[in-house]
Amino acid sequence: MIRAFAKLHEEKVFKDPVHRYIHVRDQLIWDLIGTSEFQRLRRIRQLGTTYVTFHGAEHSRFNHSLGVYEITRRMTENFKGRSYWNEDDRLLALSAALLHDVGHGPFSHSFEKVFQTDHEEWTRAIILGNTEVNSVLRQVDETFPRAVADVIEKTTTNKLVSSMISSQIDADRMDYLLRDAYYTGVSYGQFDMERIMRVMRPTSEQMVVKQSGMHAVEDYIMSRYQMYWQVYFHPVTRSSEVVLSKIFHRVKELKQSGYTFKQPPNHFYPFFNEKRTLRDYLRLDESIVHYYFQIWQEENDRILRDLCVRFLNRRLFKFVEFHPKQRMNDWLELKQLFAEAGLDPAYYLVMDSSSDLPYDVYRPGEEERLPIHLLMPNGELKELSQQSDVVEAISGKKRTDHKLYYPEDMLLESNGEAKTKHRIQEILHKQ
């Protein structure tokens, strides 16, 4: 028990390009960082396939997790001695910050869709299961792992700590905007975090921001908006995501249809039959996935081979704007024409939609997050969009973008009739 609360003899630091230094003063945090489950995050990139578009975006979730921890640590420093802040919650907040993404796997976005898993469940499993992380956390006390999991899952009654890790202006979002901007090299993600930190105040329900910092918060909201459309939803990244998820689909389908792999995808087996254990999951990381993609470049199945070659060598699908609901007939005709041209539309004609809600007063559904509140000079709390014209203007406005992805090179080289190919181009480039 004593070890968990111990301060390190001498502070440890990590040099960090975004926050300059990450400071670790607690034995507990140092031990968590050293667990194999946490070190595994070094082998999972923060932005999935974004590196294909922005070559600088090769940073890992390990990188980001330390950053979220550091921001949370600075929050707790600022909160020290203020009303509503309970110094006993410090290690809870820090542990939850560090571990909030520990359940992520390789290329989570596509992987989860195809194999129906959920990184949030894996996070809980890692914190509560038979793991090194769990055994470190239990040194605080037996109930501590559960408390940490509750914060991450937002089922905790400690709303203040929960809002530090997960709200519309939390340590997670602040770190990823700054960090992803830094590594990609785009300037959009910058905002004055230090200013926001200076004016954050704890309350019983959530962190709030003093009204004098409103403009810094506006700037943060706009940064997030820009990063979504400039980086996270970049159409080239989405193209690589499309190819990636079609690889997973193909493997799953081949397996189900009894195909014999030259080299069996042992690491994936548990995910085909849904009897996956935590141990199976923890063995996965991006090296493993890349390993299979490499050897599958030599598989017999033409589609799997083609998709892996495309993914590894950045021979991605082209895209056009295409709104499926508004162009249902075109959509059906295209599928037919692709089949006629010899391109299986299940793999080679893919709709992808992205949408973002930059800020919302109340956001129903699975990802419900608290609105941001300003602390007025007279002590009142006001919801941000009531005070900010800019935020009000974009509040609740969901923006969606629909694109159709397909391999233009294959289309040009296919054996389909000229008429078919001509008609395809006509539909694709209709305005």
Add this chain to the structure above:
Amino acid sequence: MIRAFAKLHEEKVFKDPVHRYIHVRDQLIWDLIGTSEFQRLRRIRQLGTTYVTFHGAEHSRFNHSLGVYEITRRMTENFKGRSYWNEDDRLLALSAALLHDVGHGPFSHSFEKVFQTDHEEWTRAIILGNTEVNSVLRQVDETFPRAVADVIEKTTTNKLVSSMISSQIDADRMDYLLRDAYYTGVSYGQFDMERIMRVMRPTSEQMVVKQSGMHAVEDYIMSRYQMYWQVYFHPVTRSSEVVLSKIFHRVKELKQSGYTFKQPPNHFYPFFNEKRTLRDYLRLDESIVHYYFQIWQEENDRILRDLCVRFLNRRLFKFVEFHPKQRMNDWLELKQLFAEAGLDPAYYLVMDSSSDLPYDVYRPGEEERLPIHLLMPNGELKELSQQSDVVEAISGKKRTDHKLYYPEDMLLESNGEAKTKHRIQEILHKQ
């Protein structure tokens, strides 16, 4: 032929955090970037295991290669219209810049030592062999691949182009200092590249720098010196390098001794028997290596298993200063004591030395590089260290650092006698 010289219809750019943008205007360069051999560099980190010490250093050789290309491109822009510069050499310089590291493999430093390969030979093989790179280069003309290889190998007669890619102040070094500083977050690597570029001038023998830019060059030399000792030779990185190379050693030894692997290391086989082909080499990258390290965590061999667990989970060796020549008796006694304590000294007691020569007038041996010359106002050339006190002071001074690495945890937990363990600590911490 025509395609190779074609300008792209519209310039392509890559967003780059170091140079802001990488500009591609030639079809040839665009095609080279798209080859599978070049895309493979995305799966090989620029700084090997440095990410273990500086978590930001996760950037790939793809990243750096684009940077070297961009600096060279800017040099050619600056040289345009100046004496000694032949505009016909532009594509030669750009291609050599882009491809100068294309032969690197995963964790080259350790891999090459254990398996006796040489990335420079592989670079030549990729440029001259049956590859996508070669077929793109041959579009210029049949002799072009050879010309590019000659520049990279410094066997060319074109000394000016050679000095742009490979001298004591070349595009390669300028990019890696700035880039590695950016990703690690250390400030040491910064210098005023734009200033240096402004005052670089072509001559028949090499690029030179106008005397007015001498201080910027001094700053560059000092940056390099600092990066070597602060980043590249960081003792923790060297520890992970030590563990890594011991993994390769162990695998090789096991193979030679007829050990049966649970899962055979197919990708490594060609490197055991030295009948490796270019195709074998190109199949290797860091995902493949990581894949094996992961599965070897479950091998029967205790040493291989242990080393892989250490490497993947950052349970590295400790180190002490230790000069082997000055303490030969201690060294021999330690080996004996480790064996007595049950730790095979071939794997668990490792000397590692690093040394750097920050600048030299003449540097004999394999890595001979031209000294830097200043162009004086009267048109004369003077060697840098004759003009700069600072450079003169460090010129030719080789600094070496010797460290002894060993697993302290194992030592503490070993079954060896207390007396043995005590004596080991005594020797290790002798001053």
Add this chain to the structure above:
Amino acid sequence: MIRAFAKLHEEKVFKDPVHRYIHVRDQLIWDLIGTSEFQRLRRIRQLGTTYVTFHGAEHSRFNHSLGVYEITRRMTENFKGRSYWNEDDRLLALSAALLHDVGHGPFSHSFEKVFQTDHEEWTRAIILGNTEVNSVLRQVDETFPRAVADVIEKTTTNKLVSSMISSQIDADRMDYLLRDAYYTGVSYGQFDMERIMRVMRPTSEQMVVKQSGMHAVEDYIMSRYQMYWQVYFHPVTRSSEVVLSKIFHRVKELKQSGYTFKQPPNHFYPFFNEKRTLRDYLRLDESIVHYYFQIWQEENDRILRDLCVRFLNRRLFKFVEFHPKQRMNDWLELKQLFAEAGLDPAYYLVMDSSSDLPYDVYRPGEEERLPIHLLMPNGELKELSQQSDVVEAISGKKRTDHKLYYPEDMLLESNGEAKTKHRIQEILHKQ
């Protein structure tokens, strides 16, 4: 004639913290920078009294003018060879960029209001009058000064060049946002200028921006919005502006009432009687104004003395939110109460309003500027707010802020009756 068009033998550069280097290649530009009228801008701060709030904001209009020139120069580099761009307009654009603010005087904002002058008229006078600037410009040809003045005044028929210097996204605005952000140290003014420059295209009517750069333009518009409210309209800066303009008022009133100055304000005389010449105006700069403020600290007139002491030593007025139209009775009562308390309300009770229109489709009145147009992939032009939700949301929305300024210290120390003073506080802090 020949000299004007001459290229400099060797490019001259100025080290600039915002654009790294300012490049001068034309003799004409070099000569303009060397004129006494342009060098005078070194003695006039870019942001007037903002340095009182943001101590870093001590940079001069000289600084900014070089920056606008440099951005324009880069635009002309990008435009070279494109349709609609006439290379003969290069020197016109560069000269207009460099000289667009040459008519500014010390603390223009307050000075112009009190003495009814207009820096735009002085700019014209400097360009067309008997000045060094004019004589340099005439080396191009006799009509050149008029052409430059026409661009700056937007009376030119050359709409493209005009839009480069003066539109809703011009070299002037881009430079001042980046520069003011840099010197104040706030992060809000940052946007990706390099990206915007890459996608700017000339048309017959104005510069436009390719649609792919829309998000960078949105970011620029938001930066401008933030800089207005965070920096330019900062209430403390406005307080010093209020005190400053009351000094000018007082001097003018004293002069008109026949007051005898201990040291006569010779430099101001021409501005009292409105017979000011260009020569009179050019003798003014911030040193001159500061000189008088200093000696007026020892004048007999109590109000002048007090205001100068306040301005120089940052003993500014306090402020409260106060909307004059909505609180007319309070306003009248306050004036009366201040007089009763012995504080002349003409000097010690000052309303100040700031308002900003972040972007407008069409902006009627004196400062009418063209809306920004996007160049769509199909060649069409679309007005920005039709394409951008964010810009649409803030377009045409004028935001105004009203504050009442007064010297709280004087109020507390005044000999007024307690009742009066109590009532004043009551009104001021009414909510």
Add this chain to the structure above:
Amino acid sequence: MIRAFAKLHEEKVFKDPVHRYIHVRDQLIWDLIGTSEFQRLRRIRQLGTTYVTFHGAEHSRFNHSLGVYEITRRMTENFKGRSYWNEDDRLLALSAALLHDVGHGPFSHSFEKVFQTDHEEWTRAIILGNTEVNSVLRQVDETFPRAVADVIEKTTTNKLVSSMISSQIDADRMDYLLRDAYYTGVSYGQFDMERIMRVMRPTSEQMVVKQSGMHAVEDYIMSRYQMYWQVYFHPVTRSSEVVLSKIFHRVKELKQSGYTFKQPPNHFYPFFNEKRTLRDYLRLDESIVHYYFQIWQEENDRILRDLCVRFLNRRLFKFVEFHPKQRMNDWLELKQLFAEAGLDPAYYLVMDSSSDLPYDVYRPGEEERLPIHLLMPNGELKELSQQSDVVEAISGKKRTDHKLYYPEDMLLESNGEAKTKHRIQEILHKQ
């Protein structure tokens, strides 16, 4: 008394581009910043005439003084709770840091030489005399002003505090390197201050630096070296300094020779007769000096007029390398030839030497500063140059640069005989 020790109700911050924020938490510091003597530093530039060469260098001593205060404040935060640090010395260190330059006047370097004053004496006078600063300091206690003055003058017995403000690695130097680099835009001044701060430790004799931070200190020493030669001793800046000091000389000489000024230089009178009071001195600032320079452009004396026009409009003297001791005959002949050509050599032929000692173990003479000591892992202290090859290499090496300044334009246009003028050029450009 109570007020002086009071913490501010709410921390005040200044936005600072170098340190992000300057934090003020003590009423004493806030009150010192508000004094007229300290506010006066806003009207004195940090780098004198350097803005003529680097247009960004327009920042004031106010700016720098806040920076030195902030670095010292962070040092005291780091020292809190460590051995040798006495928390009672906090306000002493902060006050000395803030006020260390308060006695500087306009263009101190030249002014002091011509009028034989010394800013260090004025600093003492301001702290101990009848000033606002003194009255604020006395609120701590009657002996406090003396204690602060002793720290600044290095006559204190408190060596630790003294070394924080004034040693070879103190808050003063760290701030000016970073700040001057920021405003000029050169990259040389950068070093990792945060790293150095992390490893600074108090001892009874001085601050020392843990050995692990040695490379950061090396980098700091090199930054200082580069800033001296790249910025502080830039030959163009020295040219403006030469012209400036010749203006002061001329005014003094005119006054002594009974010349009648059109407008008498009242502010300078006390400095001619050496009966200057503190009050006289405090009335001087750069606006006053600029005011006179402006009106002197219209004086009858040709030399004074010419020098003022040159200074204000950047028509500076040219320069050549010239070592006076080695070329005594040339020097004497030149003087003669200048006189023959009608140019008074006392004003138009000026030798200027700059020299710098980047680091020294022991530095005798007026500016003696303690060498830097490293704290070794075993607790010993070692002098820096014993440990660092780089520092050892430049330690104690004084570098001097001699230049001869003269107005080339005047020489070309002078009525002197062709022969004389030819001979002058011959000597000047002799190699």
